[in-house]
Amino acid sequence: MYRDFQSFWSRRRAERETMSKFGHAQRQLTFFVALSLMGCVGTVGDSEESPEAPGVDSPTPTDPNGPNPNPNPTPVNVPPPAPTSCEADKIGLSPLRRLTRVEYDNSVRDLLGVDLGLAKDFSADETAGPFAGNYFTPISESQYTQYAGAAANAAAKTVERLGQLLPCAANVQPANEAACVKTFVRQFGRRAFRRPLEDAEVSRYEALFKSGREGGGFPAGISLVVEAMLESPHFIYLVEGPGPLSQHQLASRLSYFLWNAPPDTRLANLADTGALRSPESLRDEAKRMLQDPRARDMIDDFHMSWLALDDLETLTKEGEFPEFAPAQPFMREELRRFAGHVIAEGDGKFATLMTAPFTFVNAPLAKLYGVKHTGTDWQKVDLDPTQRAGLLTQSAFLATHGHEGSAPIFRGIAVREQMLCVDLPPPPPGADANLPPVSPTKTTRDRVEQHRQNPECASCHNLMDVLGYGFESFDDVGRFRTTENNVKVDDSGELIGTDADGKFKGPVELARKLAGSQQVQQCVTTQWFRYALGRINTELDNCTLDAVYKRFKNSDLRLPDLLMALVESDGFRIRRAEESK
Numbered sequence: 028m029y030r031d032f033q034s035f036w037s038r039r040r041a042e043r044e045t046m047s048k049f050g051h052a053q054r055q056l057t058f059f060v061a062l063s064l065m066g067c068v069g070t071v072g073d074s075e076e077s078p079e080a081p082g083v084d085s086p087t088p089t090d091p092n093g094p095n096p097n098p099n100p101t102p103v104n105v106p107p108p109a110p111t112s113c114e115a116d117k118i119g120l121s122p123l124r125r126l127t128r129v130e131y132d133n134s135v136r137d138l139l140g141v142d143l144g145l146a147k148d149f150s151a152d153e154t155a156g157p158f159a160g161n162y163f164t165p166i167s168e169s170q171y172t173q174y175a176g177a178a179a180n181a182a183a184k185t186v187e188r189l190g191q192l193l194p195c196a197a198n199v200q201p202a203n204e205a206a207c208v209k210t211f212v213r214q215f216g217r218r219a220f221r222r223p224l225e226d227a228e229v230s231r232y233e234a235l236f237k238s239g240r241e242g243g244g245f246p247a248g249i250s251l252v253v254e255a256m257l258e259s260p261h262f263i264y265l266v267e268g269p270g271p272l273s274q275h276q277l278a279s280r281l282s283y284f285l286w287n288a289p290p291d292t293r294l295a296n297l298a299d300t301g302a303l304r305s306p307e308s309l310r311d312e313a314k315r316m317l318q319d320p321r322a323r324d325m326i327d328d329f330h331m332s333w334l335a336l337d338d339l340e341t342l343t344k345e346g347e348f349p350e351f352a353p354a355q356p357f358m359r360e361e362l363r364r365f366a367g368h369v370i371a372e373g374d375g376k377f378a379t380l381m382t383a384p385f386t387f388v389n390a391p392l393a394k395l396y397g398v399k400h401t402g403t404d405w406q407k408v409d410l411d412p413t414q415r416a417g418l419l420t421q422s423a424f425l426a427t428h429g430h431e432g433s434a435p436i437f438r439g440i441a442v443r444e445q446m447l448c449v450d451l452p453p454p455p456p457g458a459d460a461n462l463p464p465v466s467p468t469k470t471t472r473d474r475v476e477q478h479r480q481n482p483e484c485a486s487c488h489n490l491m492d493v494l495g496y497g498f499e500s501f502d503d504v505g506r507f508r509t510t511e512n513n514v515k516v517d518d519s520g521e522l523i524g525t526d527a528d529g530k531f532k533g534p535v536e537l538a539r540k541l542a543g544s545q546q547v548q549q550c551v552t553t554q555w556f557r558y559a560l561g562r563i564n565t566e567l568d569n570c571t572l573d574a575v576y577k578r579f580k581n582s583d584l585r586l587p588d589l590l591m592a593l594v595e596s597d598g599f600r601i602r603r604a605e606e607s608k
Contacts, residue, residue, distance in 0.1 A: 113570035113597040115270075121602045124265050124561050125166065126283075127152045127159035129328060133288035134262070135181050138218055139188060145177035156554065157332045157445065160561040166263070178257035182250040189249060199245055208236050212252060220261040221289050222275040223299070232256070268602030274298040277600060281313065284559045284594070286321040287328060306595065313594045317371065317587060326370055327363040329558050334418065335441055336362075339427045344504055351426070351504040353391035358423040361387055364405060365421065375585040377551065381542035382535075384412035386421060395422060395506060414500070414507050416538040425498065425505030432465055434503055435475055436488070439495025446541060447525060448550035451487055470511045472499055489523055496520035497537040548584060552576045559593050571598030 126134060128146035136142045150170055152159035166174070189196045192215070195207040212232045216224040224232075232252050239251030256262060265283065267276045278298040282290040290298065294312055302308045316322060331337070339359055344351050364387035369380045386396070387407050393400030396415075398408050410420075418424060419442070428438045443449050463474045479488045497520035502508050510516060518533045527544040531537050541547050552575055556564055564572060575592040582588035593599055 113574065115601065115603060117567060117570040118598050118601055118603045119562070119565045119568040119571075121267070121560065121562060121604060122162040123267075125161040125263055126265065127161055127287070127561075129159070129287050130283055131177075131263075133286070134219075135177075135257075137289055137291075138215070139181065139184055140191065141184065141188070143181060143184060145180055149173050149177075155560075155562045156557045157335055158329075158554075158558045158561065159332070160557075160563075162562055171258075174263060175254075175258055178254045181257055182253040185253045186246045186250050189246065193249070196245065196249070204245070205233075208233055208248070211249060212236070215253065216256055217295075218289065219256045220259070221279045221295075269604035271601050274301055274303050276602075277303050277309075280599065281309075281316070281594060284599075285313065285316045285325055285590070286319070287325055288321060310591065310595065313591055317590065322371065323363065323367040326367050327359070329555070330362055330366045330418070331359065332558070333445055333554050334424055334427075335445055336423055336427045339423055342426060344426075345431055346503065348502070348504045348506075350391070350395040350506065354395040354422060354504075355426070357389055357392050358421075358426060360405075361392055362418075362421060362423045366418070368407075370586050375587045377548065377584040377586055378542045379417070380586065381417040381419070382538050383417050384415060385409050386415070392422060395504070397507065411507075413533075413535060416535040417542075419498075419538055419541075420501070420505075420534050422505040425501050426503070429501070429503035429505065431503055432471055432474065433462055434471060434501075435492055435495030435499060437495070438498045439491030439493070442494055442541070443491050445554070446547050446550055447544075448546075448553055449490075449524075451491065454487070467512055468514070470499070470514050470516060472496055472517055473514075493521045493523065494537075497531060497534050500533060548580065549576055552579055552589060555589055555593060556598070559590075559599065567603075568598055571596045 128149050131146040131149070132142065132144055135145060150167075150173065153161050155162065185192060193207065193211045195203065195210060199207050209229065212229050213224060216228065216232065232255070235255055236248035236252050238248075240248035243250075260266070265279060267280065272280060275295075275298045278290040278294050282288055282294060294316075297303050297308060297312065303312070331339070336359070340355075342355060365383075366380065368387070369375065369383065373379060385407060387405050388396060388398065388400060389405050390400050390403065393406075393408065396408075396410065398410065400406060400408070414420070424441070425438070428434065428441045430437045440451060443451060463477050466474065475488075475492050479492055497518055499511075499516045500507060500509065500518040502511070508516060519530065520532075520537065521530045522528050522537075522540060525544060526546045527540045529540070531540055549572075552572060553564055556568070556572060556575065575589065575596055575598075578592035579585075579589040
């Protein structure tokens with residue numbers, strides 16, 4: 028946790044300096060990077076035209092491999108696509124992007140059928156706003172070493188599981204070895220590179236197998252092939268475009284958006300046949316994928332990043348909060364269950380996400396909330412509708428941003444930046460960033476108010492403090508309270524500089540104002556765009572954002588419709604890699 032404003036703003040400044048590189052990176056990090064990296068393994072781009080025999084792509088161990096496992100999915104009421112489209116020069120530039128740590132682990136899991144957690148030791152992901160992006164620079168020498176070590180570990184695990192991954196390996200003989208190796212190279216390579224391999228690539232990996240075999244037999248040859256494939260830019264990078272995405276590129280962009288994972292067999296087969304060129308087929312696949320359990324992981328990942336909850340699981344709290352330690356390990360799961368329920372099972376409305384007077388608790392969380400809980404499992408419970416409303420009154424948000432003695436400031440910053448898409452400037456040089464000392468007779472609000480009297484601080488603090496006051500009925504860990512230090516708390520606040528300006532009383536009224544704000548709704552659209560594409564939006568993306576927001580609004584602000592509108596947008600289906608001539 029941040030002990031003072033200086034440490035908070037130092038971290039924020041570093042994040043923004045990284046983000047500011049985007050304008051330069053999108054001009055410099057173009058396809059020549061991929062060309063230089065991929066010269067040793069084949070050509071750049073998708074092998075759309077290479078003929079492949081049916082059945083080359085074998086199912087991954089985690090694939091549903093068959094009909095939709097949920098035969099009665101929640102319908103997604105998608106309005107007809109707008110007749111207008113965004114021309115190529117009205118789509119933002121997209122640099123080459125590496126797999127994030129989550130995407131890397133999920134990709135290895137789908138290849139091998141086991142979760143090895145190899146990416147935990149990787150360098151931190153570069154970010155696109157609050158989301159992992161990895162699009163700024165080619166990998167460094169140290170990062171390559173990390174990838175090489177992970178590839179070696181995955182290759183060793185492949186050899187252990189060779190009987191499940193390659194049935195012909197159980198009875199390989201000199202007469203059938205070549206055919207068995209070719210089968211492995213095509214099948215494993217197809218899934219690792221998310222496209223069919225070209226004949227020239229197959230030949231290179233067959234030669235590599237022979238090299239490895241000479242030193243250690245059949246398993247050593249397979250191990251060397253796997254290691255090389257997982258070190259390849261075709262695996263590490265999401266190779267796309269430029270221009271309209273090919274079928275396999277579109278399948279990968281769709282699956283890494285909705286699942287943070289590579290395409291399953293069904294989606295890959297549709298790409299093989301060219302079926303994703305049909306808007307109806309693309310829409311149907313997105314609907315199916317949103318009903319898959321892997322979409323719950325994506326929804327959880329989005330909300331953790333969007334609400335700036337990275338520190339949730341390592342929080343420490345000073346003071347008397349006996350309910351916090353038992354409840355902390357379950358706060359993320361509460362958020363996951365709540366957001367997943369609203370988007371995938373409930374009405375899907377943004378207003379429900381922001382104002383619902385219910386949540387999901389187990390026994391430790393029920394104690395923190397002061398609600399009844401029976402049994403030992405998770406339960407959906409109703410909360411006091413005068414005290415709690417949606418995401419911003421849940422334990423995860425309140426505890427993460429409940430910094431000791433300055434909770435209204437940091438909760439206000441989180442709402443202003445994450446939900447209103449307004450970046451606040453750091454304190455001016457020399458500004459006193461220290462609050463008055465803690466007093467046993469004053470509330471946190473009293474101390475913040477005293478700090479705001481400083482003219483150097485007032486202009487910015489007016490934007491965050493008075494907003495954050497709306498959460499003063501919650502203590503540092505999210506417990507509801509009516510007094511602090513035996514003084515009645517004042518949770519009245521005011522929105523300033525928004526399209527929903529005005530005074531409000533308490534968190535429930537604040538949540539309703541935010542849910543009804545067009546500025547917030549447009550910000551949510553922007554945040555989902557950043558998450559889907561792994562990059563910051565620019566002015567060139569306004570056409571896409573406007574079209575997606577229009578469909579979102581026309582759908583009664585249903586979040587599944589927002590995701591569908593993104594998938595069907597030109598900005599999602601086209602990659603622009605260089606300035607128009």
